[in-house]
Amino acid sequence: MDLTHLYHQMLRARSLESVVAELWASGLISGEMHLGTGEEAVAAGVVTHLRDGDGLSLAHRCSPALVVRGVPLVPILREMLGCADGLAGGMAGHMHLMSKDHLATSSGIVGASLPVGAGFALAADRLRPGAIAVSFTGDGAMNQGMALETLNLATVWSLPLLIVCIDNGWAITTKTGAVSGGELSQRAASFGLVIDKVDGSDVEAVYEVAGGLIARMRRKSTPCFLYTGCPRLDGHFLGDPLLRQAKDPLGEGRATLTSVTRAALTRTGAGIAKRFASATAMLSIMAKARNVATRDSRGDPLRTARETVKRRHPDALERIEAEVAQEMEAAVLAATGSEQPHDA
Amino acid sequence: MPEMTFGAAIDEAIGRAMAADDTIVLIGEDVPLLRSALFARFGPERVMAAPISEAAFFGAATGAAMAGLRPVVELYMIDFMAVALDAVLNHMAKVEAFSGGKWRCPVLVRAPCGGGYGDGGQHGQTLWGMVAGIPGLTVVVPSTPADAFGLTSTALSHDGPVVLFEPKLLSAEWLRFLGSGGRTTVSYDVPATGARGDVDLQSRVPFGSAVVRRHGDDVTLVSLGVGVHRAFEAVSDLEGQGIGCEVIDLRSLRPFDVETVIGSAGRTGHVLVVDDDYREFGLSGEIAALILEAGLSVKYGRVCLEGTLPYARHLEDQALPNAKRIGAAVMELLSRG
Numbered sequence: 001m002d003l004t005h006l007y008h009q010m011l012r013a014r015s016l017e018s019v020v021a022e023l024w025a026s027g028l029i030s031g032e033m034h035l036g037t038g039e040e041a042v043a044a045g046v047v048t049h050l051r052d053g054d055g056l057s058l059a060h061r062c063s064p065a066l067v068v069r070g071v072p073l074v075p076i077l078r079e080m081l082g083c084a085d086g087l088a089g090g091m092a093g094h095m096h097l098m099s100k101d102h103l104a105t106s107s108g109i110v111g112a113s114l115p116v117g118a119g120f121a122l123a124a125d126r127l128r129p130g131a132i133a134v135s136f137t138g139d140g141a142m143n144q145g146m147a148l149e150t151l152n153l154a155t156v157w158s159l160p161l162l163i164v165c166i167d168n169g170w171a172i173t174t175k176t177g178a179v180s181g182g183e184l185s186q187r188a189a190s191f192g193l194v195i196d197k198v199d200g201s202d203v204e205a206v207y208e209v210a211g212g213l214i215a216r217m218r219r220k221s222t223p224c225f226l227y228t229g230c231p232r233l234d235g236h237f238l239g240d241p242l243l244r245q246a247k248d249p250l251g252e253g254r255a256t257l258t259s260v261t262r263a264a265l266t267r268t269g270a271g272i273a274k275r276f277a278s279a280t281a282m283l284s285i286m287a288k289a290r291n292v293a294t295r296d297s298r299g300d301p302l303r304t305a306r307e308t309v310k311r312r313h314p315d316a317l318e319r320i321e322a323e324v325a326q327e328m329e330a331a332v333l334a335a336t337g338s339e340q341p342h343d344a
Numbered sequence: 345m346p347e348m349t350f351g352a353a354i355d356e357a358i359g360r361a362m363a364a365d366d367t368i369v370l371i372g373e374d375v376p377l378l379r380s381a382l383f384a385r386f387g388p389e390r391v392m393a394a395p396i397s398e399a400a401f402f403g404a405a406t407g408a409a410m411a412g413l414r415p416v417v418e419l420y421m422i423d424f425m426a427v428a429l430d431a432v433l434n435h436m437a438k439v440e441a442f443s444g445g446k447w448r449c450p451v452l453v454r455a456p457c458g459g460g461y462g463d464g465g466q467h468g469q470t471l472w473g474m475v476a477g478i479p480g481l482t483v484v485v486p487s488t489p490a491d492a493f494g495l496t497s498t499a500l501s502h503d504g505p506v507v508l509f510e511p512k513l514l515s516a517e518w519l520r521f522l523g524s525g526g527r528t529t530v531s532y533d534v535p536a537t538g539a540r541g542d543v544d545l546q547s548r549v550p551f552g553s554a555v556v557r558r559h560g561d562d563v564t565l566v567s568l569g570v571g572v573h574r575a576f577e578a579v580s581d582l583e584g585q586g587i588g589c590e591v592i593d594l595r596s597l598r599p600f601d602v603e604t605v606i607g608s609a610g611r612t613g614h615v616l617v618v619d620d621d622y623r624e625f626g627l628s629g630e631i632a633a634l635i636l637e638a639g640l641s642v643k644y645g646r647v648c649l650e651g652t653l654p655y656a657r658h659l660e661d662q663a664l665p666n667a668k669r670i671g672a673a674v675m676e677l678l679s680r681g
Binding site: 024025026027030031032033079082083086088090091092093095096107108109110111140141143144145146171172173174178179180237238239240241242244256259260261262263264266268269270271274275277278279281282285 | 359362363364373374376377380381382383384385386387388389390391393394395396397398399400423424426427461462463464465466467520521522523524525526527529530652654655656657658659
């Protein structure tokens with residue numbers, strides 16, 4: 001598969017996320033919104049290898065992989081808008097999107113995508129030899145018992161399960177390194193999974209490495225673990241208070257700063273050294289939050305892919321972007337143009 | 345008497361208890377951010393960020409409590425109790441019985457709960473009926489900042505495990521964090537008297553003590569958490585039609601204040617349970633059983649959540665008990681005689 005096709009899928013995924021971000025900001029989508037911005041290269045590089053009969057088990061940032069898998073955009077958007085003709089009739093929302101036709105599911109419970117993926121792999125092994133399953137997970141989720149148990153289960157049952165671990169460095173608003181021991185891919189290796197690593201910002205590399213693992217799994221049922229890293233471009237969720245406070249300490253962060261300062265100066269409490277340790281930890285986490293890449297900045301994998309396409313296939317770029325813009329425009333029009341949820 | 349938000353009242357009670365008792369440690373995901381004031385005041389050894397490993401840190405809280413600490417352990421939301429359930433159901437709740445009463449397990453579980461802001465069926469459940477079904481636990485559900493403070497304070501001097509439910513719709517901090525995320529384009533039907541109110545910092549609310557929020561002779565509305573406020577919204581309309589409504593705020597589920605509920609039910613002869621939790625096999629059925637066991641013959645009904653909580657806001661509003669459904673259910677009860 002050439003880069004133009006992969007970039008096309010990445011751009012489709014990103015464009016949907018951008019639309020969702022706007023709908024969320026305007027209040028048309030309720031609750032939390034965990035975008036998969038930054039993960040598009042992993043989604044495109046892995047999911048384009050899937051065929052009919054392969055299972056896909058996703059976590060709470062599920063839309064990029066679903067878009068690449070071919071789940072129609074309008075029902076996804078209609079679901080997020082809470083409409084009766086959404087993917088689940090307004091029952092699921094963005095964290096729990098599933099499509100039986102694509103054997104694809106997602107979950108808002110951290111870590112749950114692994115055991116469900118193992119079940120998809122078991123069914124593939126018994127019912128559809130040659131088919132496989134893929135679980136997407138984050139780095140934070142690798143501390144869940146059910147995730148570690150699945151590493152073991154996949155090995156002892158020789159499941160054709162590819163676990164794609166997307167390490168963005170954060171476990172919600174805590175740095176993953178501060179709450180994780182050892183190295184994540186070594187955990188998988190210790191359980192006997194075949195491990196590989198790839199830069200999750202490099203879509204061609206992801207495509208190649210994932211392709212190697214998946215081809216191997218189709219020949220001989222064996223679990224694999226692909227460790228990738230990529231930036232989390234929109235925080236844990238849209239409106240992430242850590243980002244808001246870190247980036248605007250005198251605006252959004254002022255109330256927090258005031259209460260923290262007052263608390264730090266309260267007479268009763270820990271000694272000065274421990275309070276200092278707290279302050280240092282908080283400043284360090286704020287500094288890290290301030291330094292993460294954002295959409296369209298230099299660390300954005302979509303931008304990197306676009307620059308490569310522009311260099312190698314200058315003629316294709318315009319065509320792809322026009323095509324995606326047209327697809328997205330039509331989807332948004334179809335999703336927002338007709339009956340609204342309250343009329344349903 | 346200071347005025348406080350619901351969440352701040354709980355934080356205040358925890359902060360005061362931590363200052364007085366060095367054995368209290370606060371454990372949970374993201375607590376350096378979520379409880380930044382406590383983190384700044386008490387340091388990282390007493391306000392500890394946990395990995396996303398509820399099964400492990402709830403189990404560890406159980407062991408730590410058995411060995412001399414007094415952990416306050418936080419869930420992001422009660423839905424995630426599913427991941428920690430073994431520690432709560434099979435360990436924390438069993439220590440007293442399995443030690444022949446010689447050993448206690450003083451853990452406070454702080455569990456945000458409930459919907460009303462469109463977060464879907466894995467993030468908006470209440471599950472208090474399921475949790476209160478576990479012997480060995482104390483289970484409390486405040487509906488005002490004053491009770492949130494009073495029940496938290498009582499819990500922090502109690503010897504056994506306590507699960508404190510914090511309805512997110514009453515907690516401005518959670519609504520900002522999970523619901524609006526800095527947006528001004530969304531709004532929620534927040535009961536004002538539940539979200540903010542005066543807090544007596546000396547008060548302690550005893551476990552197992554319901555409170556009659558309003559007296560009336562015709563029908564008893566039994567509720568808790570957000571439901572108490574929804575009952576009140578319905579009552580103003582019903583009173584206009586000359587129907588006297590008694591509103592009981594349970595506050596504690598385990599232990600349960602049978603006396604207050606039975607006393608009122610016996611007087612009015614009509615009982616309506618208003619419960620954000622699932623209708624079947626839970627709190628509302630338990631209340632019916634208690635009334636039967638007391639030998640009362642009353643007209644009984646319930647307004648509860650009848651299935652998986654929908655994500656779509658308009659569907660969610662219909663699924664959760666609201667004034668309209670409560671009013672209609674009261675009229676239906678009274679029509680039975």
